[in-house]
Amino acid sequence: IGRSAEIISILSHYGVLDRWPVWLDGSARDIFNIHTFSGAFLKEKNMLKMVKGDREAHRLNIVQDRQPCVIIAPSGMMHGGWSQFYARHLLPDKKNLVVLTCFQIPGLPGHSLLKIAHDRDVFNRFRFAGKREKIFRIKFGEDRFVPVLSQVRHHHFSSHMSSDDLEKMIERMNPRLGILLTHGEKSGMEFIQNKHKNIFPTYVGEGVKI
Numbered sequence: 001i002g003r004s005a006e007i008i009s010i011l012s013h014y015g016v017l018d019r020w021p022v023w024l025d026g027s028a029r030d031i032f033n034i035h036t037f038s039g040a041f042l043k044e045k046n047m048l049k050m051v052k053g054d055r056e057a058h059r060l061n062i063v064q065d066r067q068p069c070v071i072i073a074p075s076g077m078m079h080g081g082w083s084q085f086y087a088r089h090l091l092p093d094k095k096n097l098v099v100l101t102c103f104q105i106p107g108l109p110g111h112s113l114l115k116i117a118h119d120r121d122v123f124n125r126f127r128f129a130g131k132r133e134k135i136f137r138i139k140f141g142e143d144r145f146v147p148v149l150s151q152v153r154h155h156h157f158s159s160h161m162s163s164d165d166l167e168k169m170i171e172r173m174n175p176r177l178g179i180l181l182t183h184g185e186k187s188g189m190e191f192i193q194n195k196h197k198n199i200f201p202t203y204v205g206e207g208v209k210i
Contacts, residue, residue: 004024005032005041006157007072007101008022008024008032008041008072012044012047017044017047018047020068021049021070022047022071022072023048023072023073024049024072024073025050025051026074026081027075027081028074029051051073051082056085063089076110077102077104077105077109077111078108078109079109079110084140087109087146088140091146091147091148091149093149094149094151095150096151098113098151098152099152099153100114100153100154101154101155101156101157103156114154116137117136120134120148135149136148163188163191167192167195167196170192177198177210178199178210179198179200181199181202186201186203189201
């Protein structure tokens with residue numbers, strides 16, 4: 001959800017807020033309000049539109065409006081929040097673009113959507129002349145299958161990295177005092193700790209002795 005602020009900064013830098021309505025929904029809206037309370041995004045505050053309440057009717061008006069707009073709605077992996085709602089209504093139309101901006105865990109809807117869109121693009125690129133275009137579909141939870149006709153893109157705003165990348169970064173930094181690992185599975189953090197000196201895994205509710 002913190003990534004939404006980064007996306008707002010990029011859209012503002014490239015003038016998107018001046019050209020089209022940009023809507024914030026769900027936790028992206030809540031995080032933005034925290035930023036503005038602390039004095040950030042003062043320029044963007046009056047340019048963004050906030051989706052208020054939990055009624056679907058307001059959101060339907062947004063997705064059914066023929067005017068171009070941008071919607072920022074977590075969760076980024078499409079396993080919760082309002083992103084699934086918007087995806088269900090935007091994916092069936094070729095004129096729309098759905099952009100995923102974070103790491104996608106296999107088994108969650110965002111990862112499935114990327115794979116389906118990739119398979120669709122490959123199939124339609126190499127299909128024989130005269131053969132009908134194949135419709136690929138995705139299912140969100142208990143919902144009916146939704147046709148994936150819109151453009152789907154994946155832009156890597158995620159700060160996640162593999163264990164190999166993390167170890168290379170540790171070797172380049174060669175920290176004198178050490179590194180605190182604050183986000184990861186216990187087994188993975190202990191694996192890195194055993195391979196390098198001055199590595200300190202941290203866990204919720206526990207202190208760290210350096």
